[in-house]
Each structure stands twice: as C-alpha cells, then as structure tokens.
Amino acid sequence: MRIVYGFILLALFVKPLAKAQNGIVVFQSDFGLKDGAVSAMKGVALDVSPNLKLFDLTHEIPAYNIWEAAYRLHQTVPYYPKGTVFVSVCDSGVGTERHSVVMLTNSGHYVVTPDNGTLTLLAEHVGIREIRQINEAINRRRNSNESYTFHGRDVYAYTAARLASHTIRFDQVGPKLPNDVVRLPYQKADYANGVVKGNIPILDVQYGNVWSNIPKTLVEKLGVKPGAALRIQIFKNDELLYDKSVRWVNTFGEAPLGEDVAYSNSLLNFSLAVNQGSFSEKYKIFSGPEWTITVSK
Template sequence: MQQGTSPAIALLTDFGIRDNFVGVMKGVMTRIAPGTTFIDLTHEIPPQDVSAGAWVLGTAYRYFPAGSVFVCVVDPGVGSTRDAVAIHAGDWYFVGPDNGLFHFVLAEQPVHAAVKLTNPAFHLPTVSATFQGRDLFSPVGAHIAAGRHLLELGEPVPADSLRRLDLPGPVLKPDRIEADVSYVDHFGNLVTSIAFAMLPDFFDWPVVRLLLPAKQLIISERRRFFADQGDDAQPFLYVDSSGYIAIAMRNTSAARSLNIGRGEAVTLIWRNT
C-alpha cells in the first residue's frame, strides 16, 4: 500500500453497540490515520462465535474497494498464546486473531503476505489482556491504512500456518449434496453451506428435496423471492444474497419455527428428468 493513501477500515466484532468498545477503537484509529472512512460491517456476531464471524466476513469482503482494511475481533482466546496477525490476501488487508476468523478469505484468495504482530512500535503503549481490539488490532489496522507495509509490523509467517476452521464442507454425490446449516441470519433464515453455483439448474429441475434427518423434515417448495405465492406457514428453499441455498418462512423466523440452528445436517436431493 502506498504512503498517503487512506483506504476504508471495516470493522467486524462481537462487541455489540451498547458499550463503548467500538467507539474507542475508532478513536484510536482516527488518531493514527485521520480522515479514514470507517465502515461498520457488523458488531452483532454472537459472542465468541468465530465460525459465524468467519462466515459473515467471507460473504462480505469482496464488495469492498481494493486496499480496504478489515479489523476483525471475535476473540475468545484474547490474552492467551494465540497469535495476532495481519494478512494481505487478494486485494484486501485483514487484522485480527489467528483463530480461524479468516477461514473463508484464506480459502478464496491468494495470500501475498502475513505477519505476527510482534512489533510493539505499532501497538498502544500498554496492551490489555482483555481488550486487544483497542490496544493491538486497531492501531495496526490504522497504520496499514496510513501506508505502513506489513513487514514493518512483525515477523512473517507462512500462509499455510494460518488457522483454518474444522468445517465439514458440502459433499457432492451424483444425485445429492450432504451439507449443513452454516449460518442463521437476523431474520431467522437458515443459510446452508450449499453454494448455488454448485447447482445452477436448481430452479429448473422437476424435483428438489431438502432433508433434515434429525427433524424428520422434508422441504420441497422453491421460491425465487419472498413475495412468491405460497403458504406462509410452510418453509421453502431460496438462494440468499450471498449465493447459498437457504431455508426461510415468510414473515417469521424459520430457525425458531423449525427449532433448527447452525450445524444442523441437511441433504439436498434432486431429480433432473
């Protein structure tokens, strides 16, 4: 990144907005990189839910301008021996704990450089054991936005040493895909790990069924959008805005109505003749 540029800094945390955590982080970064544009990606990741944070980041980062810096804090291991890292992957920069939070970014983008944040010159003078979002990740993110090179920030680490999550991933078979519910959004829609790109004929096949074995439930209705005609009391399948097959119920929460959460096993079966 060239000196003098001021790219956007996007924040993703599990801090919520009731307390002063997010505001303080922005204050720290503004002192280092005045005039920076801050974008709150979300602060409503469920507490300590690294997998949910990784999913949200993985479905959002590519919509940001090249050079954007993502400061991400979902960190149940704060104060432990887990590493703090900065990563240049694809066209973007990512700062946060090395705990799997960058799983989907690392799966999709080439890593140009990655470092452990071992240079205290780019931290606040005192680094708390409980608020490293303020004392470590915020100043580092701001220094990157202000033009510092990653190699100034600490020790290089190989890309293959960065933590990934232990996720099952969808398994494609000749007439089915075995997968799971990867994310539950604010509306209670259940987003599966089945990418629509895997099944471009999803809406054209005469028969599609999604099985949820643990609930002994079969969902066969498909809708292209929520206003399609149908029984509001029945769940249906659609393609969510991030490009994954999802389960919804119109005007209510499918997660609550069906008593289904993240990690629920699903099997999608189809017949194309």
C-alpha cells in the same frame, strides 16, 4: 534529462505502493454497542490519523462465536475496494499465545485479527497472498503494555490505522508467517450419488431464514429446476432434526404465507425459509460448523 527520467522511473515504482492501502478501516466484533468498546477502537484509529474513513461491518457477532465472525468476513470483504483494512475481534483467547496477525488476501484486502479460526473462509475462498504476525513491540498503542484483555483497542485498531494511513508498510507489521491459518472444520459443499451435501454456516438473522454454503449450480446437478420439490434433511452433528419435501422457488411471492420454501439467496446459495415466518424458530434450526444439510430429489 537523466534526472527527469530517474524521477519518472521512481514514480512508476512508488505509485503502486502508495495506493496499496486506501485509508478505509472496517470494524467487526462481538462487543455489541452497549458500552464504549467500539468507540474506543475508533478513537485509537483516529488518533493515529484523523483522515481515516471508518466503517462498521457488524458488532453483533454472538459472544465468542468465531465461526460467525469468519462467515461475516467472507460475506462482506469482497465488496470493499482493494486496499481496505478490516479489523475483526472475536477473541476469547485474548492475552494467550494465539498469534495476532494481518492477512493480505489474494483480492488485495487486509484483515487484522487473532489467528483463531476467524480467517477460515477467507483463506479458503479468497486465498492468502501473505500473512504477518504483529510485532507488538512496535505496533501497539503507547502505554498499553499492562493491558492484557483489550487487544482490539491496543493492538488491532492501532495496527490497522497505522497500516491504512501509510504510517507503516505491510512488511513493517511484523515477521512473515507461512501462508496458512487456523481453520475451523466444517462440511464443504459436495455432490455425490444424487445427493448434495453442505453446511449451514449462517442464518439470515432478521428473518430466520437458513442459509447454506451450497451454490445454486450444485443443486442444478440434480436435474431439477425451480418449481420442483426437493427432499431436505438437516442434521446437527449426527442427529436428524428436519426431513421434509420443500418446493424450490424463485421468489417468496410464488408460495402461500407460512409455506416452507427453498430458494437461492443473495449470494446465490441454496437457502430455506418460511414465507413471512422464521424457519429457524419454527424448527429450531441454527447455524455453525456442526450443522449439515442434504438436498435430493
């Protein structure tokens, strides 16, 4: 009876560990799909375990654009099941002294990436439960020690696959680091003195819409509702590039073709569009930490 009871207790403790990772690996990079780089990463993962489920977040991050990599993780990670392992490779410093890490978020997701700013938004909005530096003496593809420029294949995909497949536990990734990461500076959403201020972190690239990091609830502090006109100013660093009054609408169908409109996007953040046109192309407005937007009556 004591033996049976002991097995029950063991099962209670082991079960949560066994389900910490779910066998899903999601890849993001700035590699594009013109060559075999992405396929090579997936091949390494499947060589670790052919039972893994592999998905793509995107491989169209503009070359070296760490900020956009950070945003796409922030946009996507929360929608995957807990235990999913993400690989994010936008790494102009590959082979240098920057840390290669795995971050476990407060939401229970793992991100394998260089610590170069890619984790900025996840760390801020989701939070860090624990972060570990990858021990490349253990978690590196066999016979790859002389390869210095493809850590996405040799270190990140390999480590992610070992973690997702339960080949290693999270504590076997490498030494634990302080719960902080390299962070890119940007304008956080704020309300003061009748003005809402924020950043343009990303474009809705297919349509040229401009997305801000300003939540709809913050705009509502101005005391206006959809249908009202809002004054919009957009700056790149300190240069004013756009200054117009724009109607805030619920749907694009409320505006004539070609009209500038403000709306709440799928993340419920304040955004700008030209109805059936490209706001970005029309006004040469782009995205990144250097772009700031203000909204007022």
